[in-house]
Amino acid sequence: MKKQKTKTLRGLLLGGGFVAVAAFLFTGCPSQQGMMDTGDAAQKVYVAPGEHDEYYGFFSGGYSGQLSVWGLPSSRLLKVIPVFSQDPETGYGYSEETKPLFETSYGFIPWDDSHHPHISQTDGDADGRWIFINANNTPRIARIDLETFETKEILELPNTGGNHASSFVTSNTEYVIGGTRFSIPYETDLDVPIDSYSDEFRGALSFIAVDQETGMMDLDFQIVVPPYNYDLGRAGKGPSADWVFFTTYNTEEAHTMLEVNASRNDKDFIAAVNWRKAAELVEQGHGETISAEYYHNYYEGKQGYAINDVKDQVTILDTREIDDEFIYYLPTPKSPHGVDIDPTGEFIVGGGKLATVIPVHSFSNMLQAIEDGEIEEYIDGIPVLNYDATIAGEVENPGLGPLHTEFDGRGYAYTSVYISSEIVKWSLETFEVVDRIDAYYSIGHLMITGGDTVDPDAQYMIGLTKTAKDRYLPTGPKQNHPAQLYDISGDRMELLLDFPTIGEPHYAQAIRADKIVDQVAQIYEMEENDHPHALLRIADNRVEREGNTVHIYMGATRSHFRPDNIEGIKVGDTVYIHLTNLEQEWDVVHGVAIKGANNAEILPAPGQTKTLKWEPTRTGIYPFYCTAFCSALHQEMQGYIRVSAEDSDVDLAWRTGTN
């Protein structure tokens, strides 16, 4: 296989020069300063037609529930990967194969809210095997493989309300973490007064083990913690690789009007969890098994129908019951949002949302404080460490509402600041702000290329902002959420591009394209098609009836379906059209749409089998056709299905090619 051509920096600069010169030649020089800036920025994001970007960017969809894929630096949309919501573009969530992915202990959920994508890691660096993302509302984690760019698995998390502190991986993807934003009662369906909060409600921190071969997830254990809100999490790296860190707010244990009631304490906590020790405790039998209903949905083979594996128990570690210490609270001002670990694994940066400083803890100070017994108090068996013992520095004057921090590996950290709508760059040595730049408008997360790993190649930074207002041509009362691309390779941050995105990206990840291009699949190989209803030899195309259920084994090639004339279907039948795309050429898709089908359409990729369920309610002639422009004779790619009355004696028959 040949290597994809990856854009070189030189090519970028040359290409950009072209634009700059062209702009000058055609439009003249509008203003000295503006021309310079725009020209420089334009050349930095210019990727010539046919050339490829340097990075894949993965942006969460927020309330769209999906994950969008962007080329960086051009910031061109490459694809939207459907994850937690039905997708009319691909038939995801409509086809029989993918519907089971949406099953939960609450039934079929067609639309959720996706927040934090995280690429699998090896030795603390993104490795591009998989990307995980959390569903926030009905708590789940999905795994997308980066060969097909498709969602392959979804795991529900019990005892969790709002899986927000998720889906971050540990340094070698031993675990993906989940953390409950709402504390709720552990007992399933427990009906208690809301004001029994402090007694009945508890928090859950979830540790999902990942099979290194297959990527398959398994909820290994949950830690039962005090009823706070667990907001975000991050694994340590290097020396802190055995630890994960969660922010908490609402240590006030408010259950109403949190805006006011959960903002009283000057400090909340960062919870530092020694996951390796916790896992050992579980292995040694210190956990307790409790009943819990949750779904694990995945594919058993390369193709076929996702299955629902319904789990009925989970292992918990309750800090009130276990003597060994494996979790510590670090007091942190004030309602901290993000918790981010620098590339060396030493600094634990809290996004003190309501604080006037950015608090930076030291991991080695923390270990020392534990050893020296610098403990203020115990909460449900969890030692609260002394603030002065763990803190390494406080960044003064960070702006209003610091949220999230990433790193450039050159000694600087970059923190998004929501209320004052800016990004501040500060030194990990002096803890002083060295640069700041505006964000348009109200920035949430930011992301630096590799900025959460041990080895950032900090070329670009993306700011994910919450409102567009006047930034683009107006498109009505609700506008798409913006993102800004910055160049951070120099001393000062430089804004390159401002572009609308899809949904509401909360967090994003980026990986160098050359790390994954070679693994990206171009087809589903027919030889490996293990779908139980695949059509692997065109001669086997057929229609089978079992009572009221009819299976149509249909093949699609440019430019016909086989069979394309079907009779003997009856009102009241449940018809499954299993369409196999028999092409083996990259990017040649076929679809099928049937008049009146209430379940949309399907669109199998080359070599893929997809199933459309159709329940005709009226007699008549039903045309069907290929929805993808697959060839010059695409408009000829069509057929007819005859539907007869329930009691008719029309025989089942199928034909192709004999008029």
Added chain:
Amino acid sequence: MSFLKLVSRFVLLSTLLFALQACGGDDSDQRSAQTETEEPGLTEFELEHGIGPITERIEVDDEIDQELVTQGRNIYEMKCEMCHNMEGRMVGPELGNVMERRSAEFVMNFILNPSGMTNNHPVGQELLQEYMTSMPFQNVKEDEARAIVEFLRDYNQNN
């Protein structure tokens, strides 16, 4: 913009144009044996035996290898039969007699490099004009193409 900067931009531009001309060529990423050539003049071998990964005559025994035939039939049924009939035209030409028209190498190159053949080979160009559908590369490996040839030879001899 200062004069100096302007000059440097023009230098950049000419470098760019030069670089662009230096680029070009084929960087298609079909993960296949496809090797589209753009040479207008074909060699005698190519005219006779097609353009593609098969660049010299291969050994073909008079005797038919039945094991290869079975392997070839299986691949044919999975990857070819939806477009071809043994007797009579369908999406593509009839193949029951193709071994009378073409050499083993030609057929293999057609299977392994269909777009190269229909773009650059006079026979392929003519076929495309007649059938108006591009035969796809069906992810067939070289030894599998050889097996298909054996299957087509066997059919031809027995029908």
